[in-house]
Amino acid sequence: MNVKNPTERSDLQEDLSEFQEIRTMQDMTLALFGATGDLAKRKLYPALYNLYLDGRLPENISIIGLGRTKLSDEVFQGKVRESLHDYSRRNVRASRLEDFLEKFRYCVFDATADDSYQNLLEMIESREEELGIPQNRMFYLSVAPGLVDLITSNLNSSGICKNNGWKRLIIEKPFGSNLETARQLNNNLSKTFSEDEIYRIDHYLGKPMVQNLKTLILANPVLESLLDHNQIANVQITASETVGVEGRSDYYDKSGAIRDMVQNHLLQVLMMTAVYLPEKIMDNKTRAKKTEILDSLRPIRKENAYQNIVRGQYEAGELQDTPVIGYREEPGIDPASANDTYFAARLFIDHPSWEGIPFYIRTGKRMDQKSTQILIEFKNKITDTEVLEGISPNLLVLEISPNENISMRMNMKDPSSNRFKPAWINFSTNAENHPEAYELLLHDAMLGNSTFFAHWKEVELSWKWIDPLLEAYQQELLPLYFYPAGSTGPEAADLLLEKDQHKWW
Protein backbone atom coordinates (compact mmCIF):
# COMPACT_ATOMS: atom_id res chain seq x y z
CA MET A 1 0.00 0.00 0.00
CA ASN A 2 2.72 2.50 0.83
CA VAL A 3 5.09 1.37 -1.91
CA LYS A 4 4.35 3.36 -4.99
CA ASN A 5 3.82 1.55 -8.22
CA PRO A 6 5.31 3.63 -11.04
CA THR A 7 2.31 3.00 -13.25
CA GLU A 8 -0.03 4.69 -10.80
CA ARG A 9 0.74 8.24 -11.89
CA SER A 10 0.19 7.45 -15.52
CA ASP A 11 -3.13 5.83 -14.57
CA LEU A 12 -4.05 9.05 -12.88
CA GLN A 13 -2.95 11.08 -15.86
CA GLU A 14 -4.96 8.91 -18.20
CA ASP A 15 -7.91 9.21 -15.91
CA LEU A 16 -7.75 12.99 -16.26
CA SER A 17 -9.08 12.63 -19.77
CA GLU A 18 -12.62 12.74 -18.41
CA PHE A 19 -11.94 16.27 -17.16
CA GLN A 20 -10.28 17.39 -20.34
CA GLU A 21 -12.54 15.65 -22.80
CA ILE A 22 -13.05 17.96 -25.70
CA ARG A 23 -16.73 18.64 -26.06
CA THR A 24 -18.18 21.27 -28.29
CA MET A 25 -20.72 23.72 -27.04
CA GLN A 26 -23.85 23.45 -29.15
CA ASP A 27 -26.59 25.99 -29.70
CA MET A 28 -29.57 25.25 -27.50
CA THR A 29 -32.71 26.29 -25.65
CA LEU A 30 -32.58 26.63 -21.89
CA ALA A 31 -36.06 26.47 -20.34
CA LEU A 32 -35.79 27.74 -16.79
CA PHE A 33 -38.71 26.69 -14.57
CA GLY A 34 -38.86 28.86 -11.44
CA ALA A 35 -37.51 31.93 -13.23
CA THR A 36 -39.14 34.29 -10.74
CA GLY A 37 -37.68 32.45 -7.73
CA ASP A 38 -34.89 33.08 -5.29
CA LEU A 39 -32.33 30.67 -6.74
CA ALA A 40 -32.70 32.04 -10.26
CA LYS A 41 -32.27 35.58 -8.99
CA ARG A 42 -29.32 35.00 -6.67
CA LYS A 43 -27.37 32.32 -8.52
CA LEU A 44 -28.56 31.38 -11.99
CA TYR A 45 -28.76 34.75 -13.79
CA PRO A 46 -25.39 35.90 -12.42
CA ALA A 47 -23.89 32.53 -13.43
CA LEU A 48 -25.27 32.82 -16.99
CA TYR A 49 -24.03 36.40 -17.22
CA ASN A 50 -20.51 35.55 -16.12
CA LEU A 51 -20.40 32.64 -18.56
CA TYR A 52 -21.53 35.06 -21.24
CA LEU A 53 -18.78 37.57 -20.38
CA ASP A 54 -16.23 34.75 -20.54
CA GLY A 55 -17.52 33.64 -23.95
CA ARG A 56 -18.59 30.31 -22.49
CA LEU A 57 -22.25 30.35 -23.51
CA PRO A 58 -23.33 28.79 -26.80
CA GLU A 59 -23.09 31.14 -29.75
CA ASN A 60 -26.88 31.06 -30.01
CA ILE A 61 -28.92 30.34 -26.95
CA SER A 62 -32.60 30.91 -26.32
CA ILE A 63 -33.33 31.28 -22.60
CA ILE A 64 -36.99 31.00 -21.66
CA GLY A 65 -37.95 31.93 -18.12
CA LEU A 66 -41.09 30.30 -16.70
CA GLY A 67 -43.33 31.11 -13.76
CA ARG A 68 -46.96 31.82 -12.87
CA THR A 69 -46.31 35.51 -12.28
CA LYS A 70 -47.52 37.51 -15.26
CA LEU A 71 -44.57 39.36 -16.77
CA SER A 72 -43.81 40.77 -20.20
CA ASP A 73 -40.44 39.94 -21.80
CA GLU A 74 -39.26 43.48 -21.03
CA VAL A 75 -40.21 43.34 -17.35
CA PHE A 76 -38.60 39.91 -17.04
CA GLN A 77 -35.40 41.16 -18.68
CA GLY A 78 -35.49 44.04 -16.20
CA LYS A 79 -35.61 41.52 -13.34
CA VAL A 80 -32.64 39.65 -14.76
CA ARG A 81 -30.76 42.96 -15.07
CA GLU A 82 -31.58 43.78 -11.43
CA SER A 83 -30.31 40.42 -10.24
CA LEU A 84 -26.99 41.00 -12.03
CA HIS A 85 -26.59 44.36 -10.32
CA ASP A 86 -27.35 42.77 -6.96
CA TYR A 87 -25.55 39.45 -7.18
CA SER A 88 -23.06 39.19 -10.05
CA ARG A 89 -19.47 38.67 -8.90
CA ARG A 90 -18.41 41.02 -11.69
CA ASN A 91 -19.57 44.50 -12.48
CA VAL A 92 -22.32 44.76 -15.03
CA ARG A 93 -20.98 46.09 -18.30
CA ALA A 94 -23.50 48.34 -20.00
CA SER A 95 -21.97 47.68 -23.43
CA ARG A 96 -22.60 43.91 -23.24
CA LEU A 97 -25.77 43.87 -21.17
CA GLU A 98 -28.38 44.43 -23.88
CA ASP A 99 -26.98 41.66 -26.06
CA PHE A 100 -27.09 39.31 -23.06
CA LEU A 101 -30.65 40.25 -22.08
CA GLU A 102 -31.87 39.85 -25.64
CA LYS A 103 -31.40 36.07 -25.22
CA PHE A 104 -34.17 36.01 -22.59
CA ARG A 105 -37.91 35.58 -23.13
CA TYR A 106 -40.64 34.93 -20.60
CA CYS A 107 -43.51 32.47 -20.74
CA VAL A 108 -46.33 32.63 -18.19
CA PHE A 109 -46.52 29.05 -17.03
CA ASP A 110 -48.52 27.13 -14.45
CA ALA A 111 -47.19 23.61 -14.00
CA THR A 112 -50.70 22.34 -13.22
CA ALA A 113 -52.29 23.70 -16.44
CA ASP A 114 -52.12 21.64 -19.65
CA ASP A 115 -52.24 24.65 -21.96
CA SER A 116 -49.06 26.00 -20.29
CA TYR A 117 -47.07 23.19 -21.90
CA GLN A 118 -48.55 23.89 -25.33
CA ASN A 119 -47.63 27.58 -24.96
CA LEU A 120 -44.13 26.61 -23.93
CA LEU A 121 -43.72 24.26 -26.89
CA GLU A 122 -44.84 27.02 -29.25
CA MET A 123 -42.42 29.50 -27.74
CA ILE A 124 -39.50 27.05 -27.84
CA GLU A 125 -40.20 26.22 -31.50
CA SER A 126 -40.70 29.80 -32.58
CA ARG A 127 -37.40 30.88 -30.97
CA GLU A 128 -35.58 27.87 -32.45
CA GLU A 129 -36.80 28.96 -35.86
CA GLU A 130 -36.06 32.64 -35.31
CA LEU A 131 -32.50 31.98 -34.11
CA GLY A 132 -31.85 29.03 -36.40
CA ILE A 133 -30.90 26.75 -33.54
CA PRO A 134 -31.27 22.98 -33.47
CA GLN A 135 -33.75 21.25 -31.19
CA ASN A 136 -31.28 20.85 -28.32
CA ARG A 137 -33.32 21.42 -25.17
CA MET A 138 -32.17 21.82 -21.62
CA PHE A 139 -34.76 22.00 -18.82
CA TYR A 140 -33.68 23.49 -15.49
CA LEU A 141 -36.19 22.74 -12.72
CA SER A 142 -35.61 25.43 -10.12
CA VAL A 143 -38.96 24.77 -8.47
CA ALA A 144 -40.28 23.13 -5.31
CA PRO A 145 -39.66 19.35 -5.29
CA GLY A 146 -43.42 18.71 -5.32
CA LEU A 147 -43.61 20.05 -8.91
CA VAL A 148 -40.81 17.99 -10.40
CA ASP A 149 -42.79 14.83 -11.25
CA LEU A 150 -45.63 16.83 -12.68
CA ILE A 151 -43.42 18.97 -14.92
CA THR A 152 -41.29 16.12 -16.24
CA SER A 153 -44.25 13.89 -17.08
CA ASN A 154 -45.92 16.80 -18.88
CA LEU A 155 -42.74 17.59 -20.78
CA ASN A 156 -43.10 14.09 -22.12
CA SER A 157 -46.83 13.98 -22.86
CA SER A 158 -46.91 17.49 -24.38
CA GLY A 159 -44.33 16.53 -27.01
CA ILE A 160 -41.72 19.04 -25.78
CA CYS A 161 -39.31 16.17 -25.23
CA LYS A 162 -40.00 14.60 -28.61
CA ASN A 163 -37.35 16.78 -30.19
CA ASN A 164 -34.80 16.00 -32.87
CA GLY A 165 -31.78 17.14 -30.89
CA TRP A 166 -30.61 16.18 -27.42
CA LYS A 167 -32.52 16.82 -24.20
CA ARG A 168 -31.20 17.32 -20.67
CA LEU A 169 -32.81 17.80 -17.28
CA ILE A 170 -31.12 19.77 -14.50
CA ILE A 171 -32.69 19.14 -11.15
CA GLU A 172 -32.11 20.85 -7.83
CA LYS A 173 -31.91 19.33 -4.39
CA PRO A 174 -33.58 17.88 -2.41
CA PHE A 175 -33.74 14.61 -4.35
CA GLY A 176 -36.36 12.84 -2.20
CA SER A 177 -36.60 12.92 1.55
CA ASN A 178 -35.61 9.30 2.18
CA LEU A 179 -34.66 6.22 0.17
CA GLU A 180 -38.22 5.37 -0.81
CA THR A 181 -39.21 8.83 -2.03
CA ALA A 182 -35.89 9.24 -3.85
CA ARG A 183 -36.49 5.93 -5.66
CA GLN A 184 -40.03 6.95 -6.59
CA LEU A 185 -38.80 10.25 -7.94
CA ASN A 186 -36.05 8.58 -9.92
CA ASN A 187 -38.44 6.02 -11.39
CA ASN A 188 -40.73 8.80 -12.51
CA LEU A 189 -37.94 10.87 -14.02
CA SER A 190 -36.61 7.87 -15.87
CA LYS A 191 -39.88 7.61 -17.81
CA THR A 192 -38.85 10.78 -19.65
CA PHE A 193 -35.08 11.09 -19.20
CA SER A 194 -32.32 8.50 -19.23
CA GLU A 195 -29.66 8.58 -16.49
CA ASP A 196 -27.15 10.30 -18.75
CA GLU A 197 -29.71 13.03 -19.51
CA ILE A 198 -30.26 13.85 -15.81
CA TYR A 199 -27.98 16.38 -14.08
CA ARG A 200 -28.60 16.35 -10.31
CA ILE A 201 -27.10 19.52 -8.91
CA ASP A 202 -25.04 19.41 -5.75
CA HIS A 203 -23.43 22.82 -5.63
CA TYR A 204 -20.59 21.53 -3.41
CA LEU A 205 -19.44 19.57 -6.46
CA GLY A 206 -19.18 22.88 -8.28
CA LYS A 207 -16.83 24.45 -5.75
CA PRO A 208 -13.46 24.95 -7.43
CA MET A 209 -11.41 23.30 -4.65
CA VAL A 210 -13.61 20.20 -4.77
CA GLN A 211 -13.44 20.08 -8.56
CA ASN A 212 -9.67 20.51 -8.49
CA LEU A 213 -8.79 17.86 -5.93
CA LYS A 214 -7.63 15.44 -8.55
CA THR A 215 -5.55 17.87 -10.58
CA LEU A 216 -4.12 19.31 -7.38
CA ILE A 217 -2.73 15.93 -6.41
CA LEU A 218 -1.40 15.34 -9.90
CA ALA A 219 0.22 18.76 -10.09
CA ASN A 220 1.84 18.35 -6.67
CA PRO A 221 3.54 14.99 -6.36
CA VAL A 222 4.60 16.07 -2.89
CA LEU A 223 0.97 15.92 -1.79
CA GLU A 224 0.55 12.52 -3.33
CA SER A 225 3.52 11.22 -1.38
CA LEU A 226 2.22 12.70 1.86
CA LEU A 227 -1.16 11.08 1.53
CA ASP A 228 -0.02 7.66 2.49
CA HIS A 229 -2.60 5.49 4.16
CA ASN A 230 -0.09 4.44 6.82
CA GLN A 231 0.62 8.03 7.83
CA ILE A 232 -2.94 9.34 8.16
CA ALA A 233 -4.49 9.40 11.64
CA ASN A 234 -7.92 10.69 10.65
CA VAL A 235 -9.78 12.89 8.19
CA GLN A 236 -12.13 15.69 9.26
CA ILE A 237 -14.67 17.31 6.96
CA THR A 238 -16.35 20.43 8.27
CA ALA A 239 -19.05 22.65 6.79
CA SER A 240 -19.89 25.22 9.44
CA GLU A 241 -22.09 28.22 8.82
CA THR A 242 -22.84 31.36 10.78
CA VAL A 243 -26.28 31.81 9.20
CA GLY A 244 -29.48 30.46 10.74
CA VAL A 245 -32.59 29.28 8.87
CA GLU A 246 -32.89 32.52 6.89
CA GLY A 247 -36.57 32.58 6.03
CA ARG A 248 -36.62 28.93 4.94
CA SER A 249 -38.28 27.67 8.11
CA ASP A 250 -40.97 25.65 6.33
CA TYR A 251 -38.44 23.60 4.42
CA TYR A 252 -35.71 23.49 7.05
CA ASP A 253 -37.82 22.42 10.02
CA LYS A 254 -38.81 19.29 8.07
CA SER A 255 -35.40 18.68 6.61
CA GLY A 256 -32.81 19.48 9.29
CA ALA A 257 -29.06 19.38 8.85
CA ILE A 258 -29.11 15.67 8.02
CA ARG A 259 -31.15 16.11 4.84
CA ASP A 260 -30.10 19.67 4.05
CA MET A 261 -26.33 19.20 4.25
CA VAL A 262 -25.28 15.65 5.12
CA GLN A 263 -27.09 13.36 2.68
CA ASN A 264 -25.86 15.45 -0.22
CA HIS A 265 -23.01 17.94 0.32
CA LEU A 266 -21.02 16.28 3.11
CA LEU A 267 -21.25 12.80 1.63
CA GLN A 268 -20.23 14.19 -1.76
CA VAL A 269 -17.16 15.88 -0.25
CA LEU A 270 -16.39 12.68 1.63
CA MET A 271 -16.56 10.68 -1.61
CA MET A 272 -14.36 13.16 -3.46
CA THR A 273 -11.83 13.14 -0.61
CA ALA A 274 -11.77 9.38 -0.34
CA VAL A 275 -11.43 8.96 -4.08
CA TYR A 276 -8.56 11.35 -4.64
CA LEU A 277 -6.54 11.62 -1.53
CA PRO A 278 -5.22 8.12 -0.95
CA GLU A 279 -2.07 7.12 -2.73
CA LYS A 280 -3.79 4.24 -4.48
CA ILE A 281 -6.02 5.56 -7.19
CA MET A 282 -8.43 3.02 -8.55
CA ASP A 283 -8.56 2.59 -12.26
CA ASN A 284 -12.08 3.53 -13.19
CA LYS A 285 -13.77 6.90 -13.60
CA THR A 286 -14.71 9.42 -10.94
CA ARG A 287 -18.39 8.60 -10.55
CA ALA A 288 -17.78 4.85 -10.48
CA LYS A 289 -15.04 5.34 -7.90
CA LYS A 290 -17.30 7.51 -5.77
CA THR A 291 -19.98 4.84 -5.83
CA GLU A 292 -17.40 2.30 -4.73
CA ILE A 293 -16.47 4.49 -1.76
CA LEU A 294 -20.06 5.10 -0.72
CA ASP A 295 -20.81 1.42 -1.08
CA SER A 296 -17.96 0.79 1.37
CA LEU A 297 -19.19 3.30 3.93
CA ARG A 298 -19.80 1.20 7.03
CA PRO A 299 -23.53 1.26 7.82
CA ILE A 300 -24.56 2.66 11.18
CA ARG A 301 -27.44 0.71 12.70
CA LYS A 302 -30.10 2.76 14.39
CA GLU A 303 -29.49 1.00 17.73
CA ASN A 304 -25.81 2.03 17.66
CA ALA A 305 -26.32 5.44 16.15
CA TYR A 306 -25.82 7.22 19.48
CA GLN A 307 -22.21 5.96 19.58
CA ASN A 308 -21.31 7.51 16.24
CA ILE A 309 -23.68 10.40 15.63
CA VAL A 310 -24.29 13.66 17.45
CA ARG A 311 -27.24 15.83 16.56
CA GLY A 312 -27.69 19.30 17.93
CA GLN A 313 -29.82 22.42 17.84
CA TYR A 314 -28.72 26.00 18.47
CA GLU A 315 -29.97 28.01 21.38
CA ALA A 316 -29.78 31.78 21.80
CA GLY A 317 -26.21 33.04 21.86
CA GLU A 318 -23.85 35.65 20.47
CA LEU A 319 -22.29 35.95 17.06
CA GLN A 320 -19.59 38.55 16.52
CA ASP A 321 -20.74 40.33 19.67
CA THR A 322 -24.35 40.46 18.48
CA PRO A 323 -27.05 38.53 20.35
CA VAL A 324 -28.93 36.01 18.20
CA ILE A 325 -32.10 34.08 18.97
CA GLY A 326 -32.32 30.33 19.35
CA TYR A 327 -33.67 28.01 16.64
CA ARG A 328 -36.99 27.50 18.41
CA GLU A 329 -37.56 31.27 18.51
CA GLU A 330 -36.97 31.68 14.76
CA PRO A 331 -40.07 32.87 12.84
CA GLY A 332 -42.02 29.91 11.46
CA ILE A 333 -40.23 27.29 13.59
CA ASP A 334 -42.24 25.11 15.94
CA PRO A 335 -41.34 26.34 19.47
CA ALA A 336 -41.00 22.67 20.52
CA SER A 337 -39.11 21.61 17.39
CA ALA A 338 -36.71 18.69 17.83
CA ASN A 339 -35.11 19.37 14.46
CA ASP A 340 -31.32 19.24 14.11
CA THR A 341 -29.31 22.27 13.03
CA TYR A 342 -26.04 20.45 13.78
CA PHE A 343 -24.85 16.98 12.82
CA ALA A 344 -21.55 15.22 13.46
CA ALA A 345 -20.58 11.65 12.67
CA ARG A 346 -17.71 9.22 13.11
CA LEU A 347 -17.43 7.04 10.02
CA PHE A 348 -15.35 4.25 8.59
CA ILE A 349 -14.87 3.32 4.98
CA ASP A 350 -14.39 -0.43 4.63
CA HIS A 351 -12.10 -0.11 1.64
CA PRO A 352 -8.43 -1.13 1.51
CA SER A 353 -7.40 2.50 0.88
CA TRP A 354 -8.97 3.71 4.11
CA GLU A 355 -8.95 0.76 6.44
CA GLY A 356 -8.84 1.79 10.10
CA ILE A 357 -8.83 5.54 9.36
CA PRO A 358 -11.78 7.34 10.93
CA PHE A 359 -13.55 10.08 9.01
CA TYR A 360 -15.26 12.70 11.14
CA ILE A 361 -17.81 14.91 9.47
CA ARG A 362 -19.76 17.83 10.92
CA THR A 363 -22.00 20.63 9.83
CA GLY A 364 -23.95 23.22 11.76
CA LYS A 365 -25.82 26.49 11.50
CA ARG A 366 -25.11 29.47 13.74
CA MET A 367 -21.59 28.28 14.44
CA ASP A 368 -18.71 30.57 15.36
CA GLN A 369 -17.41 30.80 11.79
CA LYS A 370 -18.19 30.11 8.15
CA SER A 371 -15.78 27.45 7.01
CA THR A 372 -15.83 24.47 4.69
CA GLN A 373 -12.71 22.37 4.76
CA ILE A 374 -11.08 18.98 4.56
CA LEU A 375 -8.44 18.38 7.21
CA ILE A 376 -6.03 15.48 7.32
CA GLU A 377 -4.30 14.74 10.58
CA PHE A 378 -1.10 12.75 10.30
CA LYS A 379 0.07 10.18 12.80
CA ASN A 380 2.42 11.44 15.42
CA LYS A 381 5.09 8.80 15.74
CA ILE A 382 7.27 10.63 18.20
CA THR A 383 7.17 9.15 21.65
CA ASP A 384 10.00 11.06 23.28
CA THR A 385 8.07 14.24 24.01
CA GLU A 386 10.61 15.31 26.62
CA VAL A 387 13.25 15.91 24.00
CA LEU A 388 10.70 17.13 21.48
CA GLU A 389 8.68 19.18 23.91
CA GLY A 390 5.62 20.90 22.49
CA ILE A 391 5.22 18.94 19.29
CA SER A 392 1.78 18.27 17.88
CA PRO A 393 0.49 16.37 14.85
CA ASN A 394 1.13 17.62 11.34
CA LEU A 395 -2.03 18.74 9.61
CA LEU A 396 -2.93 19.30 6.00
CA VAL A 397 -5.93 21.56 5.47
CA LEU A 398 -7.72 22.03 2.17
CA GLU A 399 -10.01 25.00 2.63
CA ILE A 400 -12.93 24.93 0.21
CA SER A 401 -14.67 28.14 1.25
CA PRO A 402 -14.91 31.01 1.95
CA ASN A 403 -11.25 31.04 0.82
CA GLU A 404 -9.41 28.52 -1.30
CA ASN A 405 -6.34 27.59 0.67
CA ILE A 406 -3.96 24.79 1.24
CA SER A 407 -2.13 24.91 4.53
CA MET A 408 0.17 22.63 6.43
CA ARG A 409 0.93 22.67 10.09
CA MET A 410 4.50 21.78 10.95
CA ASN A 411 6.52 21.82 14.19
CA MET A 412 9.19 24.50 14.45
CA LYS A 413 11.61 24.93 17.30
CA ASP A 414 11.33 28.20 19.14
CA PRO A 415 14.91 29.09 20.15
CA SER A 416 13.82 31.32 23.01
CA SER A 417 11.85 28.63 24.86
CA ASN A 418 13.65 25.64 23.35
CA ARG A 419 10.21 24.12 22.77
CA PHE A 420 8.51 23.16 19.55
CA LYS A 421 5.67 25.35 18.39
CA PRO A 422 3.22 24.78 15.58
CA ALA A 423 3.87 26.85 12.47
CA TRP A 424 1.50 27.11 9.51
CA ILE A 425 2.55 27.22 5.89
CA ASN A 426 -0.21 28.71 3.76
CA PHE A 427 -0.75 28.64 0.04
CA SER A 428 -3.74 30.67 -0.91
CA THR A 429 -5.33 31.94 -4.04
CA ASN A 430 -7.52 34.98 -4.12
CA ALA A 431 -10.97 33.40 -4.34
CA GLU A 432 -12.66 36.74 -4.82
CA ASN A 433 -13.19 36.60 -8.53
CA HIS A 434 -13.28 32.88 -9.12
CA PRO A 435 -16.15 31.35 -11.05
CA GLU A 436 -18.95 30.33 -8.74
CA ALA A 437 -20.20 26.77 -8.37
CA TYR A 438 -23.31 27.41 -10.48
CA GLU A 439 -21.22 28.82 -13.31
CA LEU A 440 -19.03 25.75 -13.49
CA LEU A 441 -21.96 23.37 -13.18
CA LEU A 442 -24.15 25.13 -15.75
CA HIS A 443 -21.25 25.18 -18.16
CA ASP A 444 -20.59 21.46 -17.65
CA ALA A 445 -24.27 20.63 -18.17
CA MET A 446 -24.32 22.69 -21.37
CA LEU A 447 -21.33 20.72 -22.59
CA GLY A 448 -22.95 17.45 -21.57
CA ASN A 449 -20.29 16.63 -18.98
CA SER A 450 -21.88 15.05 -15.91
CA THR A 451 -18.70 14.31 -13.92
CA PHE A 452 -19.58 16.83 -11.20
CA PHE A 453 -23.25 15.93 -10.91
CA ALA A 454 -24.64 13.33 -8.54
CA HIS A 455 -25.30 10.01 -10.25
CA TRP A 456 -28.45 8.15 -9.23
CA LYS A 457 -26.33 5.37 -7.70
CA GLU A 458 -24.64 7.90 -5.40
CA VAL A 459 -27.97 9.38 -4.36
CA GLU A 460 -29.46 5.97 -3.75
CA LEU A 461 -26.49 4.76 -1.67
CA SER A 462 -26.41 7.96 0.35
CA TRP A 463 -30.09 7.60 1.28
CA LYS A 464 -29.49 3.94 2.07
CA TRP A 465 -26.85 5.04 4.57
CA ILE A 466 -28.98 7.89 5.96
CA ASP A 467 -32.28 5.98 6.32
CA PRO A 468 -31.41 4.09 9.57
CA LEU A 469 -30.37 7.40 11.09
CA LEU A 470 -33.72 8.93 10.20
CA GLU A 471 -35.36 5.96 11.91
CA ALA A 472 -33.18 6.55 14.95
CA TYR A 473 -34.42 10.16 14.94
CA GLN A 474 -38.06 9.08 14.71
CA GLN A 475 -37.71 6.51 17.46
CA GLU A 476 -35.87 8.98 19.66
CA LEU A 477 -32.79 6.80 19.85
CA LEU A 478 -30.55 9.81 19.34
CA PRO A 479 -30.51 12.58 21.91
CA LEU A 480 -30.71 16.18 20.73
CA TYR A 481 -27.87 18.24 22.21
CA PHE A 482 -28.14 22.00 22.48
CA TYR A 483 -25.36 24.47 21.72
CA PRO A 484 -25.24 28.24 22.02
CA ALA A 485 -25.32 30.16 18.75
CA GLY A 486 -21.81 31.38 17.96
CA SER A 487 -20.10 28.31 19.45
CA THR A 488 -18.36 25.32 17.87
CA GLY A 489 -21.32 23.00 18.48
CA PRO A 490 -22.37 20.66 21.27
CA GLU A 491 -19.79 19.23 23.65
CA ALA A 492 -21.00 15.74 22.80
CA ALA A 493 -19.37 16.15 19.40
CA ASP A 494 -15.98 16.55 21.10
CA LEU A 495 -16.53 13.35 23.04
CA LEU A 496 -17.20 11.53 19.78
CA LEU A 497 -13.56 12.05 18.83
CA GLU A 498 -12.12 11.79 22.31
CA LYS A 499 -12.89 8.10 22.42
CA ASP A 500 -10.41 7.66 19.54
CA GLN A 501 -7.94 10.04 21.28
CA HIS A 502 -8.59 12.60 18.58
CA LYS A 503 -10.03 16.09 18.57
CA TRP A 504 -11.59 18.53 16.13
CA TRP A 505 -9.01 21.02 14.91
Ligand SMILES: NC(=O)C1=CN([C@@H]2O[C@H](COP(=O)(O)OP(=O)(O)OC[C@H]3O[C@@H](n4cnc5c(N)ncnc54)[C@H](OP(=O)(O)O)[C@@H]3O)[C@@H](O)[C@H]2O)C=CC1
Ligand atom coordinates in the same frame (compact mmCIF):
# COMPACT_ATOMS: atom_id res chain seq x y z
N1 LIG B 1 -32.82 29.35 -3.00
C1 LIG B 1 -31.71 28.68 -2.75
O1 LIG B 1 -30.70 29.20 -2.27
C2 LIG B 1 -31.64 27.23 -3.05
C3 LIG B 1 -32.69 26.57 -3.66
N2 LIG B 1 -32.58 25.25 -3.97
C4 LIG B 1 -33.67 24.54 -4.63
O2 LIG B 1 -34.04 25.23 -5.81
C5 LIG B 1 -35.43 25.12 -6.05
C6 LIG B 1 -36.02 26.52 -6.17
O3 LIG B 1 -35.81 27.20 -4.95
P1 LIG B 1 -36.14 28.75 -4.78
O4 LIG B 1 -35.79 29.52 -5.99
O5 LIG B 1 -35.54 29.14 -3.49
O6 LIG B 1 -37.73 28.72 -4.61
P2 LIG B 1 -38.74 29.95 -4.71
O7 LIG B 1 -39.89 29.58 -3.85
O8 LIG B 1 -38.06 31.23 -4.49
O9 LIG B 1 -39.19 29.90 -6.23
C7 LIG B 1 -40.08 28.93 -6.71
C8 LIG B 1 -40.35 29.17 -8.18
O10 LIG B 1 -41.30 28.21 -8.61
C9 LIG B 1 -42.32 28.89 -9.34
N3 LIG B 1 -43.57 28.16 -9.16
C10 LIG B 1 -44.21 27.89 -8.01
N4 LIG B 1 -45.34 27.21 -8.26
C11 LIG B 1 -45.43 27.07 -9.59
C12 LIG B 1 -46.36 26.45 -10.45
N5 LIG B 1 -47.47 25.85 -10.01
N6 LIG B 1 -46.11 26.47 -11.77
C13 LIG B 1 -45.01 27.07 -12.26
N7 LIG B 1 -44.08 27.67 -11.49
C14 LIG B 1 -44.29 27.67 -10.16
C15 LIG B 1 -42.36 30.27 -8.71
O11 LIG B 1 -42.84 31.21 -9.62
P3 LIG B 1 -44.28 31.88 -9.56
O12 LIG B 1 -44.58 32.20 -8.14
O13 LIG B 1 -44.10 33.08 -10.45
O14 LIG B 1 -45.14 30.85 -10.12
C16 LIG B 1 -40.89 30.53 -8.48
O15 LIG B 1 -40.29 31.01 -9.66
C17 LIG B 1 -35.97 24.29 -4.89
O16 LIG B 1 -35.98 22.94 -5.28
C18 LIG B 1 -34.93 24.49 -3.79
O17 LIG B 1 -34.90 23.39 -2.92
C19 LIG B 1 -31.42 24.56 -3.73
C20 LIG B 1 -30.36 25.15 -3.13
C21 LIG B 1 -30.38 26.53 -2.71
Ligand SMILES: O=C1O[C@H](COP(=O)(O)O)[C@@H](O)[C@H](O)[C@H]1O
Ligand atom coordinates in the same frame (compact mmCIF):
# COMPACT_ATOMS: atom_id res chain seq x y z
O1 LIG C 1 -27.54 23.69 0.07
C1 LIG C 1 -27.37 24.40 1.03
O2 LIG C 1 -26.16 24.98 1.20
C2 LIG C 1 -26.03 26.15 1.99
C3 LIG C 1 -24.55 26.28 2.29
O3 LIG C 1 -23.86 26.44 1.09
P1 LIG C 1 -22.45 27.21 1.04
O4 LIG C 1 -22.08 27.17 -0.39
O5 LIG C 1 -22.72 28.59 1.57
O6 LIG C 1 -21.53 26.47 1.93
C4 LIG C 1 -26.84 26.05 3.26
O7 LIG C 1 -26.82 27.32 3.91
C5 LIG C 1 -28.26 25.70 2.94
O8 LIG C 1 -28.98 25.51 4.15
C6 LIG C 1 -28.33 24.45 2.12
O9 LIG C 1 -29.66 24.24 1.66
